[in-house]
Every structure is written in C-alpha cells, then in structure tokens.
Amino acid sequence: AVRVRLELRNDGDQPLPVVPLQISSSLHWEGISLGGNMLSMVVAKLNSDTDHTGQLNEAAIELPTPLAPKSTLRLEAAYSGPIELDARRLLALGTPDDLAEQSDWDRISEGFTGLRGFGDTVWYPVSSVPALLGDQAKVFAEIGSQKLRQSDATVTMRVSVEFYGVAPNLAVLDGHIVEMERPTAMPTSEYPGVVSCSLAPVKLGFALPTLFIASRTLQESSGVRVYVREDNAANAQGVVTAATMARPVVEQWLGSKPKQPLIIIDLPETGDSAYEQGPVLFMGLAADPPEKLAEPLSHALAHAYFTSSREWLDEGVAAFIGTLWIEHIHDRTLALETLDASRGALAFAEPPSPGEGAGEDLLYASDSIYYRTKAAYVLWMLRDMLGDKQFAAALQAYDSAADTSPEYFEHLVERTSGKDLKWFFGDWVYRDRGLPDISIASVNSSPAAHEGQYLVAVDISNDGFAEAEVPVTVRSRDSTLTERVRVDGKAKTVHRMTINGAPDEVIVNDGTVPEVQATIHKRTFADRE
Structure with a gap:
C-alpha cells in the first residue's frame, strides 16, 4: 500500500478542470483527496508500454476549481496492489520468455524489491502520454520528457518492508544508499517482521524515482563497493578486477580522484539486464572474464569520477x-x-x-x-x-x-x-542545426615547386546546416598528411595541401563528425579518369 503527497503544476496555457494521474495496471486507486476532501474520479485502463504490464490505470480527477496556468495544488493519493515479475509488453512483441524476463525484472518479492520507475514500472503517480513499443521511439521520448519535466521536483520517501527470515540490509532510494533502521518487529510463525528506511528531501534531477530493497553482502576493494548475493559472492572479484583494469584510462581523462565510490549491486539473476543510476550500477554478476566486464565498468567508473547536473x-x-x-x-x-x-x-x-x-x-x-x-x-x-x-x-x-x-x-x-x-x-x-552532410566535389593535383612534391586541391561541400571541422587526409606512396578544415553549413570550400609523392587517395572525415549519411568520404585519383 502506498500513500503519496504530491504537488502538481499546470504548465499549460489553459485552466485544467480535470487532472489525469496514472499508475501501473497491477495497482488500483483507493482514493485521491484535496485538503482532506475526497475528489471524484473516473478510472480507466490505458494501453501504454511505459509500464512492464503494457497498461496504466488512469484516474481522471475532477477538481472543485480548475487549476489555473502556472498554478499548483497539493493532492494526497492512496493506492495498493502487487508488483510481480511481468514481461507481457515484450512477450507481445515476440521476445523470447527468458530475454523478456531478464529485461523486465522489476518486482516486489520476498528477498528483493526493484522498481525502476516510469518506463519500466510506474509505481508512483505520473501524468503522461501513452506510448507503445514499436511506434518509432515514442516510449523512450516520453521517458525523457518525464525526466525533463520533473527534474526540479523534490522527492522524499519512507519505506516499510515486511520480511520473514533475515531482514533486508540494503536500501537504494532514488540512487542514494540509505541506512536501514532496526526492525520494529521481528517475524514470528504468524506475522512478518517490519523494517523501515527513509530518504531525506532531495532534488530529483534528470532521473526517475527508484526503489530497491534487498539483502546483500558488501565486498569493498580499490574504491569499488560490491553488494552481492550471498550465494554469488565468488563473482564479485571479477567486477573489482575489471574496474581496476579500466581505472587508468578513466583517470587519464578525468583525474585521479573520484567524486564518489563506484557502487555495484547484484541483481537476482545473473542474466538480468544492467541498469545505471548515477554511480550505482545494478547488474547480475556472472562468471564473466574481467576483460569482458571492463567496457561497461569504464562507463560506470566515469560517473564516479565526473558528475554534472547537465545530462549531456x-x-x-x-x-x-x-x-x-x-x-x-x-x-x-x-x-x-x-x-x-x-x-x-x-x-x-x-x-x-x-x-x-x-x-x-x-x-x-x-x-x-x-x-x-x-x-x-x-x-x-x-x-x-x-x-x-x-x-x-x-x-x-x-x-x-x-x-x-x-x-x-x-x-x-x-x-x-x-x-x-x-x-x-x-x-x-x-542550438540543434541538424547534422552536416559532407561530400567531396572534386580533387585535383599538380606538381609543386619542389621536386617530388604535389599540390592537392580538395573541393569539399557541406549540404547540411551545421558547421563542422573535419580531418582531411591525403595519402601517397611516400607519405600521409592530415589537416583540419572548417566547412560552413550550406557552403563549399577548397582546401589545398602539399604532399611528398604523387597522391593516391583523399579522405574527408574519419568518423568523428556525425553526418546525415556516410561519415567517411574517399576519393582516389584514379576516380577522375
């Protein structure tokens, strides 16, 4: 069961007499109130792959007074229901069962709670545009839109968990590891134990509210904290070794002092898809060689060494x-x-x-x-x-x-x-001026003043709107020469270079400048004939 206090703002230019709020279709609305007074609402199911069930339960809430543009109001909502392992949205697309479950691993179960939020499991109220997988990239665009709209929101939460056997000892709320309190009740043959944790008010930023509760064993080495399943402890050393391998490259570019430790949390199954939130990496630890793990670990380590409020x-x-x-x-x-x-x-x-x-x-x-x-x-x-x-x-x-x-x-x-x-x-x-569209219009060469040297003229065209600086390389049997050339948007330029030996080939762009079509352009001098 969940009790939520939320502040809504009308970012539109028209008053809102009705406010839509959505949660996962596995949850059901119990009531929504304003100032202690219950509000009338109409609940309906929406098809949307922003939740792992493929549907949302939407409450259309009738307000006593329309919400004026740029105005806010505070509501209290109550809802409840199970969140089980559910991959039906992926199964509907023909995804094999095992791959679907490894991707959509969100659930509340004995021993593990993992809720990644909008786009995986809508466990908190949202107001979104329904989107379906396979309809271009609309699901991912709506996820990004939700992150951007809520980036200034402040989130706080208190979570109480029932348990049998060993109490969970790890809580990660919104990407922050928080301390589990002492159990307020221990389990008996008839009743579960209860343990709680809290997240102090924090700005959400370009992220989604997330919730993870589990029982894990901490292994710490070389600035890497690994929270591993007790029966999977042997695989923890592999990720530590991989991080150690990647660290020199990370430190060469980002400095020798991390801003925060890298935290790795073992998911319930070794094949579960990895998920990242800031310096916290959730992954199913497997017996993979460190060389295979080093690439994703280099990305995760970068977040530990470099942080910015600007997502780009x-x-x-x-x-x-x-x-x-x-x-x-x-x-x-x-x-x-x-x-x-x-x-x-x-x-x-x-x-x-x-x-x-x-x-x-x-x-x-x-x-x-x-x-x-x-x-x-x-x-x-x-x-x-x-x-x-x-x-x-x-x-x-x-x-x-x-x-x-x-x-x-x-x-x-x-x-x-x-x-x-x-x-x-x-x-x-x-600004977004699109991508450049570079091409080689022509190449010409002639003997230069010094014996054995040739003057090469490369006519470069940019049919895109974005200006770019591209590498231009001329190769001969004797040498290779590269110079950088700026090409304005919707413009042409002729660049001249002197090279030793008769030129064989000209290459414009080496793949570092993204273009509308190809990103490497080659012209051999035989092409002129």
Whole structure:
C-alpha cells in the first residue's frame, strides 16, 4: 500500500478542470483527496508500454476549481496492489520468455524489491502520454520528457518492508544508499517482521524515482563497493578486477580522484539486464572474464569520477570514456565504429533543417540519442580539435557546482585550449542545426615547386546546416598528411595541401563528425579518369 503527497503544476496555457494521474495496471486507486476532501474520479485502463504490464490505470480527477496556468495544488493519493515479475509488453512483441524476463525484472518479492520507475514500472503517480513499443521511439521520448519535466521536483520517501527470515540490509532510494533502521518487529510463525528506511528531501534531477530493497553482502576493494548475493559472492572479484583494469584510462581523462565510490549491486539473476543510476550500477554478476566486464565498468567508473547536473555532460562523458576504453584495448577505428552504430538513429531523429523541426539542443535534451550519442560525438570532436592533453585538462577542471550558466563548459574549454569555440558550441550544443552532410566535389593535383612534391586541391561541400571541422587526409606512396578544415553549413570550400609523392587517395572525415549519411568520404585519383 502506498500513500503519496504530491504537488502538481499546470504548465499549460489553459485552466485544467480535470487532472489525469496514472499508475501501473497491477495497482488500483483507493482514493485521491484535496485538503482532506475526497475528489471524484473516473478510472480507466490505458494501453501504454511505459509500464512492464503494457497498461496504466488512469484516474481522471475532477477538481472543485480548475487549476489555473502556472498554478499548483497539493493532492494526497492512496493506492495498493502487487508488483510481480511481468514481461507481457515484450512477450507481445515476440521476445523470447527468458530475454523478456531478464529485461523486465522489476518486482516486489520476498528477498528483493526493484522498481525502476516510469518506463519500466510506474509505481508512483505520473501524468503522461501513452506510448507503445514499436511506434518509432515514442516510449523512450516520453521517458525523457518525464525526466525533463520533473527534474526540479523534490522527492522524499519512507519505506516499510515486511520480511520473514533475515531482514533486508540494503536500501537504494532514488540512487542514494540509505541506512536501514532496526526492525520494529521481528517475524514470528504468524506475522512478518517490519523494517523501515527513509530518504531525506532531495532534488530529483534528470532521473526517475527508484526503489530497491534487498539483502546483500558488501565486498569493498580499490574504491569499488560490491553488494552481492550471498550465494554469488565468488563473482564479485571479477567486477573489482575489471574496474581496476579500466581505472587508468578513466583517470587519464578525468583525474585521479573520484567524486564518489563506484557502487555495484547484484541483481537476482545473473542474466538480468544492467541498469545505471548515477554511480550505482545494478547488474547480475556472472562468471564473466574481467576483460569482458571492463567496457561497461569504464562507463560506470566515469560517473564516479565526473558528475554534472547537465545530462549531456553527465551521460555524454561516460559514453565518451566507454569508447576511449575500446580505443585503448583495440584501436581508434573500432571505437568510432562503435559510435557509428548509433549514428543512423541520431540522423533519423535530427530535423532535415532547422526550419522543419526544433530538434533538441544538448543543454535541454531529453532523448538519449542526443544527450548520450550526440554528446559523445561532440566530445570526440572537441578532443580532436584541442588535442588529448588540453581536452583532458578541461574535463579534469570541470566543477559541477560552478556550472551555473549555459556557457560554462565552453569557456572552460576555451581557457584550457586558447581557442575560440563559440561557432562550434553555437551549432552543436546551444542550438540543434541538424547534422552536416559532407561530400567531396572534386580533387585535383599538380606538381609543386619542389621536386617530388604535389599540390592537392580538395573541393569539399557541406549540404547540411551545421558547421563542422573535419580531418582531411591525403595519402601517397611516400607519405600521409592530415589537416583540419572548417566547412560552413550550406557552403563549399577548397582546401589545398602539399604532399611528398604523387597522391593516391583523399579522405574527408574519419568518423568523428556525425553526418546525415556516410561519415567517411574517399576519393582516389584514379576516380577522375
């Protein structure tokens, strides 16, 4: 059973005589009141894959007085019901049973409570637009929209849990580990024991209210805290070793002092899909080799070393570090290919032109394709424009508390590099001008003044609206030369380079600049004939 006090605000421009609130279809409304007076409501089921059951119970609440625009009101709501393992939304799409349950593992059960919130289990009241999986990316867009709208909300909660046998000793509320109180009652043959925990008021930020209760054993080593199932303790060392392997790469870019420890919490089954909230990583610990675990651990470690209230930096830096780990273990090409795997979805999401759609600027992006994928690309481009040493210095100097203006990160990067980057942040961070669309219009070469050298002219066109700085590489049998070239949106430029030996090939962009179509353009000089 749940009792909720919630404050609602009308962000629209019209008064609201009726307010819709939704919870998981496995829960049922008991009543909603305003100032101690019960309100009339009509309850109906909505099809929406924002809950693991595939449906929501919506209460259409009639207000005694319409809620004026920008006004707020405080309601009290009561609801109850079971939350069991339920993967029907994925099963309806043809997902195999085991994979569906490994993905939708939310539940309240003896020994484990895990509720990830809107998008997985709607265990608290929301007001949302129904969305279905398979209908483009509407479910994920609505999840992002919920996070953005509620980012300034303050959340506090008190949780009481009934138990038999051993009392749960781990509580994670909204990504914060909180202390379990002493049981107020111990279990008997007829009645369960009761234990409670509380979360002090905290700003929600770009996140969802979450609730995890379990009994776990703590193993701590090298700044990593692993809360593991008692029967799975042997697998804890693997993630500690993986984190130790990834740490040098993380510290090379983000500094040697973590902002907070990395916390790993063992899920009920080894195959359960991982879930991340800040520096807390929930995963089913398996007997995987540390080399396999190091990539996801590099991403999680980045959150421990770098935090930001701006989601494009908080999640973008972690995604950036994850690709740097791939570069470290394999090579730059595979790292960029990994990033390119999401470029198609980014290109699809971007408007064809700024006039045909607003898109999402990175400062206020709510869709992960922007605040994770596009942000990682932006950081890669900054890395190549500034150089590793200068860009790492900027990341290490970042102070989330000082980031109180949109231009903070731009000015920080400019100070450490000495470069004017207003043009870049204007097109890639502050506004969404879509993606560039680069092509090689023509290439020409002729002998230069010095014997054995050739002058190469590369005619580059950008049919997109976003300005970009791309690497241009000329290769001959004797040498390879790369220079960086800025190309305005909806513009052409001719870049000239001198190279030793007759040129064989020109390459524009190496995959670091995301484009509408291909991100690597090649032209051999044989193509001219």
